[in-house]
Amino acid sequence: MNRSVAIQEMSEQLGLTSRTLRHWEAEGLFQSGRDDSSGWRVYDEHALASIRIMAVLRKMDIPIKEIKSVISANSVAGLSKVIVNKVNSIKKQREEIGGVERQLNRVLEYLERQNEGKLDLDDILTETEAVFMSSLTEPHVFKIIDLPPMRVAFHIVVDVSPEDKAMGPLMDWLKSANLLGTARLFGGNMKPMPSSAGKPYGYGMCATIPEAVVVPEPFKEMQLPGGLYAMLGSSDDIGGSWKSLMNQLSQSRKYRSDRGRLCLEEHIRNDHPEGSGNLYDLNLLEPVKAK
Template identity: 30%
Template structure:
């Protein structure tokens, strides 16, 4: 038996990701009497290895669930064939792109030597070649090892755009917990507060933010999570929640679909490479993600509605504090 922390370190996946796999039925976890940790047995570890390989092959979680629930492996064969067909199309497109670029490069070189001004993008043979291509960038190369597939998947996931948002000062009800499953623990406490206080009726624009406090680390037995939900300034909050003031600020924002928290790295890189903005991290003794926030969109409304099965999709905004250069 391995604990969730041991599995997280061994396979380089976050505890939050493991809990998500368990929540959607992909990965069975167990609890042992008189033992506080969630644990995984040998069968679960093999299943996790299978999931990781399939994810690296760009197979969605929904398809992975269908594969794992098909003992005859018929669906796996179908999905692999579908992926091969898609890859063949991408590889053909890449070959075409490479050939067109070679033609353009060759004609540019000739034109430069002959001091000719060429309008290459209107030449008929080039237009005919590129007509069938999709305008989106195709990341695959002809030789697709597992490592290349993984890198290609990261390219697909990189940020297409980042929003710049100004969060206004506000009053929040906060709850902080350090221990096993801190995200679920604080979420349950704030969910109860939202419903019992009828917060949505008092403040229909209420928002919910969260952040690691402290972040997961091999040196720590537990990590923590803190949640803020915005409330009217004159509202009192019951224990264990506490009332806090948030001064707001300027943030670079990027929306993700749960649980793609690895895209924090892409947002950080975007800020690092920005000509206009630089990171404005908060330096404190306690590790609180440098002032970064995760805004759980539509969370307060969903809580107010008792989490309807066909409710609004709850995406997450990653918010990184910035300032003008």
């Protein structure tokens, strides 16, 4: 018997946010329908199966591209192949961790040779940096960028799934006003902040606009102040990417968060045609100031 499940129910059943479900759908992993009475997204049995597979494999940190091949092939061989790839990736990570351990031991050996006399931090840090920088790189570290002040039109919606409702009307207006090709797009959570699945929260979407453009209702306008931001490209796990950015920033010796400005998510248009992948990538932007 066919059964459809609403996005709120799916979020609660699997502990997934509506943003994650929309992102997976945009990647072409399944398709949703719309409930005629509420307008909410609903998922049929095929989509439900795909989402369950996706949820399990993402917990194993299997890349979306490989999960898409599993869903497409619908075979034991396809699933075995991606798991073998993951096992090989873990083996490689283990080798890299072994390399880190060897580097740490080199630093300890240097420190043991310096066990007499006064602690000279400059010499020790110089030696430590030389050891580590010769072999270690961090692929997912934040960058510091300087945004200019920007005039933006914005739209805020409070709903159990507000992103589409905040973004859709604004995008339609930008397209009709021939502004879509030049606008920079930023989004972010607003009060009330997300708390648990199925509860309403706020999301605001804004777009940069020229000074001469008149902003129509229901949109508002404001001036983003710009300034320094720590920027990190987001994975499909947006919440996890934010945690990674904030953890890195907490360990920075040069920068700390600036709570006087809004954190942002910049939506970057990519080169994928519609229907073949996510139309936007996300750069996470946390306002910062020098320590």
